[in-house]
Amino acid sequence: MELLxxxxxxxxxxxxxxxxxxxxxxxxxxxxxxxxxxxxxPRSMLTFCSNDYLGLAAEPAVVAALAQGxxxxxxxxxxxxxxxxxxxxxxxxxxxxxxxQAPHIPAxxxxxxxxxxxxxxxxxxxxxxxxxxxxxxxxxxxSLIDGIRLAAAQRRIYPHADLAALEAMLRAxxxxxxxxxxxxxxxxxxxxxxxxxxxxxxxxxxxWLMVDDAHGFGLLGDxxxxxxxxxxxxxxxxxxxxxxxxxxxxxxxxxxxxxxVIEWLVQCARPYIFSTAPxxxxxxxxxxxxxxxxxxxGDALRAVLGERIARLRAGLKLDPWRLLASNTPIQPxxxxxxxxxxxxxxxxxxxxLWIAGIRPPSVxxxxxxxxxxxxxxxxxxxxxxLVGALNALAAVESGEGKx
Numbered sequence: 001m002e003l004l005x006x007x008x009x010x011x012x013x014x015x016x017x018x019x020x021x022x023x024x025x026x027x028x029x030x031x032x033x034x035x036x037x038x039x040x041x042p043r044s045m046l047t048f049c050s051n052d053y054l055g056l057a058a059e060p061a062v063v064a065a066l067a068q069g070x071x072x073x074x075x076x077x078x079x080x081x082x083x084x085x086x087x088x089x090x091x092x093x094x095x096x097x098x099x100x101q102a103p104h105i106p107a108x109x110x111x112x113x114x115x116x117x118x119x120x121x122x123x124x125x126x127x128x129x130x131x132x133x134x135x136x137x138x139x140x141x142x143s144l145i146d147g148i149r150l151a152a153a154q155r156r157i158y159p160h161a162d163l164a165a166l167e168a169m170l171r172a173x174x175x176x177x178x179x180x181x182x183x184x185x186x187x188x189x190x191x192x193x194x195x196x197x198x199x200x201x202x203x204x205x206x207x208w209l210m211v212d213d214a215h216g217f218g219l220l221g222d223x224x225x226x227x228x229x230x231x232x233x234x235x236x237x238x239x240x241x242x243x244x245x246x247x248x249x250x251x252x253x254x255x256x257x258x259x260x261v262i263e264w265l266v267q268c269a270r271p272y273i274f275s276t277a278p279x280x281x282x283x284x285x286x287x288x289x290x291x292x293x294x295x296x297x298g299d300a301l302r303a304v305l306g307e308r309i310a311r312l313r314a315g316l317k318l319d320p321w322r323l324l325a326s327n328t329p330i331q332p333x334x335x336x337x338x339x340x341x342x343x344x345x346x347x348x349x350x351x352x353l354w355i356a357g358i359r360p361p362s363v364x365x366x367x368x369x370x371x372x373x374x375x376x377x378x379x380x381x382x383x384x385x386l387v388g389a390l391n392a393l394a395a396v397e398s399g400e401g402k403x
Contacts, residue, residue, distance in 0.1 A: 018359065047354045051245070051246040054249065054305065066284070074280065077278065079277070089281075097242065097256055101240055104225075105238050105257060108256055108259070110256045111266065114277075114278040116243035120241060122265060128151035131177055132151070132175060132179055135181065137182040139160050156169050177208075179209075182211060193211075212241045217242035217246075225294075226242060240255070250286050251282055309329060311380060312387060318333060318394045334367055334368075342357045356370070
């Protein structure tokens with residue numbers, strides 16, 4: 001059939017550009033060591049590609065809370081929260097999220113979503129209309145980009161962390177409403193956005209500042225409250241998205257903003273209105289994870305994670321490549337070429353080390369990279385094993401380059 005042949009041709013072009021992705025079938029719980037199913041049978045892999053930054057995905061207390069929650073609350077919600085009722089477990093969870101961000105957002109209220117992707121597209125598509133102009137950071141996550149595409153708003157992209165360029169765009173805009181949109185921690189770079197300066201521009205120009213804190217919530221700020229706490233920010237201009245499937249180890253996301261913003265989302269955000277609510281059993285698991293993150297155990301886990309990050313960075317000697325500056329668990333090693341990046345990922349895989357090779361469109365052309373992510377669940381010995389393997393590959397690469 002011609003339609004299938006067309007798709008095969010397009011897939012072939014992706015393969016020629018070394019842009020095809022591969023799904024790995026894993027068995028068991030998320031953790032530093034995972035069993036991967038392959039053509040030659042199951043294989044144990046030391047994993048450095050998960051976003052389970054504090055190791056809570058398999059934390060026994062969180063797992064028990066999920067199981068007990070399912071026993072009490074069932075497996076599913078049945079319908080949209082506006083059809084079959086907003087579950088009390090979800091309501092209590094939203095109240096906790098609002099309390100966490102209340103020091104940073106006046107009259108704060110929160111809304112729970114099934115994923116961070118849903119939260120982002122729901123917020124953008126409902127808050128930004130034809131009288132709005134969106135100013136989007138160049139390195140924003142795909143969920144923000146797609147949410148902006150769904151919105152009826154005008155849109156402009158400002159160069160990465162270029163505050164002068166953004167200010168000029170805001171000054172030139174004649175839109176009735178303006179919205180600045182940014183990741184808090186850039187998912188492929190590990191770098192923090194200049195949120196205090198962005199908030200200053202939002203105030204100056206009467207704009208919303210929407211912050212996607214997918215990789216900061218649970219890690220940054222006092223008790224892991226996130227990037228707003230990290231920078232001690234407070235403003236009615238803030239619209240904050242926290243993701244719950246990374247540092248918290250479970251699933252879902254929340255939007256925190258002034259109560260008027262949240263009521264608008266309840267009334268107008270189509271992904272919220274027309275989606276079945278997440279399973280209620282997630283709520284007790286997330287409450288358990290929140291208790292850990294906000295307590296002494298969370299402080300200890302963040303300290304261990306900080307040590308693992310420092311250990312990796314101190315040990316790496318990557319002369320032919322570039323380790324990006326990052327104090328977060330995201331430690332990207334820029335290789336450049338798509339094929340070489342995937343060859344290096346394959347060489348590490350052969351040694352039992354699973355590191356993601358990231359290529360366009362996830363990153364700009366010519367900046368393909370190995371995206372190393374660390375967890376508090378990694379041991380020092382496991383980090384050292386990765387360092388040794390990367391340094392050995394770098395030494396070979398450097399030697400080849402001098403011949």
